[in-house]
Amino acid sequence: MPTLGHHEIGQLLMLMTRDFQSRLDEDLRERGIAGIGARHRSVFLHLGQHGGSRMVDLAASAGIRPQSMIKIIDELEVMGLILRHPDPTDSRAKLINFTESGHRLVSELSKSTHTVWQHYAAIVGEAVLETTFEGLRQLLENTSGDSNHE
Numbered sequence: 703m704p705t706l707g708h709h710e711i712g713q714l715l716m717l718m719t720r721d722f723q724s725r726l727d728e729d730l731r732e733r734g735i736a737g738i739g740a741r742h743r744s745v746f747l748h749l750g751q752h753g754g755s756r757m758v759d760l761a762a763s764a765g766i767r768p769q770s771m772i773k774i775i776d777e778l779e780v781m782g783l784i785l786r787h788p789d790p791t792d793s794r795a796k797l798i799n800f801t802e803s804g805h806r807l808v809s810e811l812s813k814s815t816h817t818v819w820q821h822y823a824a825i826v827g828e829a830v831l832e833t834t835f836e837g838l839r840q841l842l843e844n845t846s847g848d849s850n851h852e
Contacts, residue, residue: 722818729814735807737781745774746808749784754797756789783807 723740730738748763749755755763761771775798778784783804789795800808823831 725818725821726811726814729817730810733810733814735810738807738811741774742778743811745771745778745784746804746811749798749800754799756792756795756797758795760798778804 726743727739730736744764744766745760748760757771757775758768760775761768764771775784775786779786781803782801785799785801786796787799789797819831826834
Protein backbone atom coordinates (compact mmCIF):
# COMPACT_ATOMS: atom_id res chain seq x y z
CA MET A 703 0.00 0.00 0.00
CA PRO A 704 1.38 3.44 -0.87
CA THR A 705 2.21 5.82 1.95
CA LEU A 706 -0.62 8.27 2.59
CA GLY A 707 0.06 11.92 3.41
CA HIS A 708 -1.85 14.07 5.88
CA HIS A 709 -3.98 15.42 3.04
CA GLU A 710 -5.34 11.90 2.50
CA ILE A 711 -6.84 11.46 5.97
CA GLY A 712 -10.29 10.89 4.47
CA GLN A 713 -9.03 8.02 2.35
CA LEU A 714 -7.23 6.50 5.34
CA LEU A 715 -10.36 6.71 7.51
CA MET A 716 -12.48 5.21 4.73
CA LEU A 717 -10.05 2.33 4.16
CA MET A 718 -9.85 1.57 7.88
CA THR A 719 -13.64 1.67 8.15
CA ARG A 720 -13.88 -0.87 5.33
CA ASP A 721 -11.25 -3.06 6.96
CA PHE A 722 -12.99 -2.88 10.34
CA GLN A 723 -16.40 -3.71 8.86
CA SER A 724 -14.94 -6.61 6.86
CA ARG A 725 -13.18 -8.09 9.90
CA LEU A 726 -16.30 -7.64 12.02
CA ASP A 727 -18.44 -9.37 9.36
CA GLU A 728 -15.96 -12.25 9.20
CA ASP A 729 -15.86 -12.68 12.98
CA LEU A 730 -19.66 -12.59 13.20
CA ARG A 731 -19.90 -15.25 10.46
CA GLU A 732 -17.49 -17.42 12.45
CA ARG A 733 -19.88 -17.01 15.40
CA GLY A 734 -22.77 -18.18 13.20
CA ILE A 735 -24.27 -14.72 12.71
CA ALA A 736 -25.11 -13.58 9.19
CA GLY A 737 -27.26 -10.90 7.64
CA ILE A 738 -26.34 -8.15 10.09
CA GLY A 739 -24.70 -5.42 8.05
CA ALA A 740 -23.05 -2.15 9.01
CA ARG A 741 -26.32 -0.21 8.81
CA HIS A 742 -27.95 -2.66 11.23
CA ARG A 743 -24.95 -2.47 13.55
CA SER A 744 -25.22 1.32 13.68
CA VAL A 745 -28.72 0.94 15.13
CA PHE A 746 -27.41 -1.55 17.68
CA LEU A 747 -24.67 0.86 18.67
CA HIS A 748 -27.04 3.78 19.19
CA LEU A 749 -29.87 1.76 20.72
CA GLY A 750 -27.39 -0.01 22.98
CA GLN A 751 -26.21 3.33 24.33
CA HIS A 752 -29.66 4.77 24.90
CA GLY A 753 -32.18 1.89 25.09
CA GLY A 754 -35.90 2.55 24.70
CA SER A 755 -35.28 5.14 22.00
CA ARG A 756 -37.68 6.76 19.58
CA MET A 757 -37.01 6.23 15.91
CA VAL A 758 -36.33 9.92 15.22
CA ASP A 759 -33.82 10.00 18.09
CA LEU A 760 -32.07 6.89 16.76
CA ALA A 761 -31.91 8.45 13.29
CA ALA A 762 -30.42 11.66 14.67
CA SER A 763 -27.91 9.75 16.80
CA ALA A 764 -26.86 7.63 13.81
CA GLY A 765 -26.74 10.68 11.52
CA ILE A 766 -29.26 9.34 9.00
CA ARG A 767 -32.69 10.41 7.74
CA PRO A 768 -35.72 9.12 9.68
CA GLN A 769 -37.00 7.40 6.51
CA SER A 770 -33.78 5.40 6.28
CA MET A 771 -34.03 4.48 9.96
CA ILE A 772 -37.61 3.25 9.48
CA LYS A 773 -36.42 0.80 6.81
CA ILE A 774 -33.60 -0.50 9.02
CA ILE A 775 -35.93 -0.84 12.03
CA ASP A 776 -38.44 -2.73 9.85
CA GLU A 777 -35.70 -5.17 8.83
CA LEU A 778 -34.52 -5.69 12.41
CA GLU A 779 -38.09 -6.23 13.57
CA VAL A 780 -38.65 -8.91 10.92
CA MET A 781 -35.41 -10.58 12.13
CA GLY A 782 -36.88 -10.64 15.64
CA LEU A 783 -34.14 -8.44 17.10
CA ILE A 784 -36.13 -5.37 18.15
CA LEU A 785 -39.67 -4.51 19.23
CA ARG A 786 -41.68 -1.32 18.88
CA HIS A 787 -44.09 -0.30 21.59
CA PRO A 788 -46.05 2.88 22.36
CA ASP A 789 -44.20 5.77 23.96
CA PRO A 790 -46.09 6.57 27.17
CA THR A 791 -45.11 10.25 26.84
CA ASP A 792 -46.20 10.67 23.20
CA SER A 793 -49.08 8.66 21.74
CA ARG A 794 -47.84 9.30 18.19
CA ALA A 795 -44.37 7.85 18.83
CA LYS A 796 -43.02 4.34 19.29
CA LEU A 797 -40.13 3.27 21.47
CA ILE A 798 -37.62 0.79 20.09
CA ASN A 799 -36.15 -1.88 22.38
CA PHE A 800 -34.17 -5.08 21.95
CA THR A 801 -35.77 -8.50 22.14
CA GLU A 802 -33.91 -11.26 24.01
CA SER A 803 -32.36 -12.25 20.66
CA GLY A 804 -31.35 -8.63 20.15
CA HIS A 805 -29.65 -8.53 23.55
CA ARG A 806 -27.74 -11.72 22.70
CA LEU A 807 -26.63 -10.17 19.41
CA VAL A 808 -25.38 -7.08 21.26
CA SER A 809 -23.21 -9.40 23.35
CA GLU A 810 -21.85 -11.15 20.23
CA LEU A 811 -21.18 -7.80 18.53
CA SER A 812 -19.22 -6.73 21.58
CA LYS A 813 -17.13 -9.92 21.45
CA SER A 814 -16.49 -9.50 17.72
CA THR A 815 -15.49 -5.87 18.19
CA HIS A 816 -13.04 -6.95 20.89
CA THR A 817 -11.59 -9.56 18.53
CA VAL A 818 -10.99 -6.91 15.85
CA TRP A 819 -9.50 -4.56 18.47
CA GLN A 820 -7.10 -7.31 19.56
CA HIS A 821 -6.08 -7.88 15.93
CA TYR A 822 -5.25 -4.19 15.48
CA ALA A 823 -3.47 -4.04 18.86
CA ALA A 824 -1.28 -6.97 17.78
CA ILE A 825 -0.18 -4.90 14.77
CA VAL A 826 0.46 -1.46 16.28
CA GLY A 827 0.45 -2.14 20.01
CA GLU A 828 -2.22 -1.47 22.61
CA ALA A 829 -0.84 1.99 23.50
CA VAL A 830 -0.87 3.23 19.90
CA LEU A 831 -4.36 1.86 19.35
CA GLU A 832 -5.64 3.49 22.57
CA THR A 833 -4.06 6.82 21.58
CA THR A 834 -5.56 6.60 18.09
CA PHE A 835 -8.98 5.78 19.52
CA GLU A 836 -8.81 8.66 21.99
CA GLY A 837 -7.72 11.09 19.27
CA LEU A 838 -10.59 10.06 17.00
CA ARG A 839 -13.05 10.27 19.90
CA GLN A 840 -11.88 13.81 20.72
CA LEU A 841 -12.14 14.86 17.09
CA LEU A 842 -15.68 13.54 16.90
CA GLU A 843 -16.74 15.21 20.16
CA ASN A 844 -15.27 18.55 19.15
CA THR A 845 -16.43 18.63 15.55
CA SER A 846 -19.98 17.29 15.91
CA GLY A 847 -22.34 19.82 14.46
CA ASP A 848 -19.58 21.86 12.77
CA SER A 849 -21.01 21.10 9.35
CA ASN A 850 -24.05 19.59 7.75
CA HIS A 851 -22.68 16.10 7.06
CA GLU A 852 -25.88 14.06 6.98
